[in-house]
Amino acid sequence: MxxxxxxxxxxxxxxxxxxxxxxxxxxxxxxxxxxxxxxxxxxxxxxxxxxxxxxxxxxxxxxxxxxxxxxxxxxxxxxxxxxxxWRRSLPNGHQPVQEEIRRAEQGVALTRAYEPVTIPGLLQTPDYARAVFTANSALHRTPRDTDAAVTERMRRQEVLYQPGARFEFIVGEAALRSLICSRVAMAAQVYRLASTIGMPNVTLGIIPFAAALPMTLRHAFWIKDDTVTTELISARQLLDNAADVALYVRAWEAYRSVAVTGADAHRLLSAIALSLSA
CATH class of the missing domain: 1.10.260.40 (lambda repressor-like DNA-binding domains)
Known part of the structure; x- marks a missing residue:
C-alpha cells in the first residue's frame, strides 16, 4: 500500500x-x-x-x-x-474496467510497460486474453463477462495505431513460456508479439532467462507519460508523485538495458514458437 x-x-x-x-x-x-x-x-x-x-x-x-x-x-x-x-472495481465484471482503461489510454504520448510473467494486454491475442480473464474471474469470484471483456481488450489495442503515440514493451521470457492457455494458442500469441517488431511506434524488448540482471525481476508496472500504474493481486495502484515515477523510470531503464530487441528478439520468439508447436 x-x-x-x-x-x-x-x-x-x-x-x-x-x-x-x-x-x-x-x-x-x-x-x-x-x-x-x-x-x-x-x-x-x-x-x-x-x-x-x-x-x-x-x-x-x-x-x-x-x-x-x-x-x-x-x-x-x-x-x-x-x-x-479489485473487489470494488469488478462487481460488474472485467469489461467495464477494460473500457475505463481504454479511455484513460487515449492521448497518452509515451507508454512503457514492464511485464515479467504476463503478455501485456495491448499485445494479447483473443485466446490468450480469454484465458487471463477466465482465471481472474475465478480468483476474484466476479461475474464472468469473458467475451465482453475480450472484445473490449481487443478494442483497446486500436490505440497502438493512434498517431503520435509511442509504445515500449519489456517482457520476461517467462511470459512467453507460461502455459496459461493451450500450446497452440500460446504459439499464436508468440507470433503475435513477433509481428510487432518493425512497427514504427512500437519497441518490444525481451529479457532472456540467461540475461545478467541488474536487479531481481520485480512486479509488473506501466509508465504512461508521468504516471505509474501497478497491478497487485488485490488492487490496482496509481502513482503520480514525481519521486515515485522517477524510481520506476530508473527500474525501467535497468530492465531495458538487458532486454534483447529487433532481430535478436525475433530469433528468440521464433525459437519459442517452434518449441510450442513441436
Missing amino acids: STDYQRAREALGARLLRLRRAAGLTGRELAAALGWAHSKVSKLECGRQTATPADLEAWATATQQPDAIPSLLSDLEGLETNYRS
Missing part, C-alpha cells in the same frame, strides 16, 4: 473521528447505533480500514451531520483514484 494512499485514508479517518466527537458519541455508542462491531469504528478512525460509500453515509447520518456526506464521498473518491481494490 502506498504511503500517499495510507495518509489519505488516515486523513479520512480523522474526519470521521471529529464528526463522532462533535456529536458527543463514544466509539461504542456509535457502533451500537450503526449495528457495527466496535472494532470497525476504531479501524475506520485510525485509517486501518477503507470506508465504503454506505459506511460514510451511515456515519454522517448517525452523527446528525448529513451535510458532510458529499465531502466525505469526495475524499473517498480521491483516495480510491490512487488505490482501487
Whole structure:
C-alpha cells in the first residue's frame, strides 16, 4: 500500500473521528447505533480500514451531520483514484474496467510497460486474453463477462495505431513460456508479439532467462507519460508523485538495458514458437 494512499485514508479517518466527537458519541455508542462491531469504528478512525460509500453515509447520518456526506464521498473518491481494490472495481465484471482503461489510454504520448510473467494486454491475442480473464474471474469470484471483456481488450489495442503515440514493451521470457492457455494458442500469441517488431511506434524488448540482471525481476508496472500504474493481486495502484515515477523510470531503464530487441528478439520468439508447436 502506498504511503500517499495510507495518509489519505488516515486523513479520512480523522474526519470521521471529529464528526463522532462533535456529536458527543463514544466509539461504542456509535457502533451500537450503526449495528457495527466496535472494532470497525476504531479501524475506520485510525485509517486501518477503507470506508465504503454506505459506511460514510451511515456515519454522517448517525452523527446528525448529513451535510458532510458529499465531502466525505469526495475524499473517498480521491483516495480510491490512487488505490482501487479489485473487489470494488469488478462487481460488474472485467469489461467495464477494460473500457475505463481504454479511455484513460487515449492521448497518452509515451507508454512503457514492464511485464515479467504476463503478455501485456495491448499485445494479447483473443485466446490468450480469454484465458487471463477466465482465471481472474475465478480468483476474484466476479461475474464472468469473458467475451465482453475480450472484445473490449481487443478494442483497446486500436490505440497502438493512434498517431503520435509511442509504445515500449519489456517482457520476461517467462511470459512467453507460461502455459496459461493451450500450446497452440500460446504459439499464436508468440507470433503475435513477433509481428510487432518493425512497427514504427512500437519497441518490444525481451529479457532472456540467461540475461545478467541488474536487479531481481520485480512486479509488473506501466509508465504512461508521468504516471505509474501497478497491478497487485488485490488492487490496482496509481502513482503520480514525481519521486515515485522517477524510481520506476530508473527500474525501467535497468530492465531495458538487458532486454534483447529487433532481430535478436525475433530469433528468440521464433525459437519459442517452434518449441510450442513441436
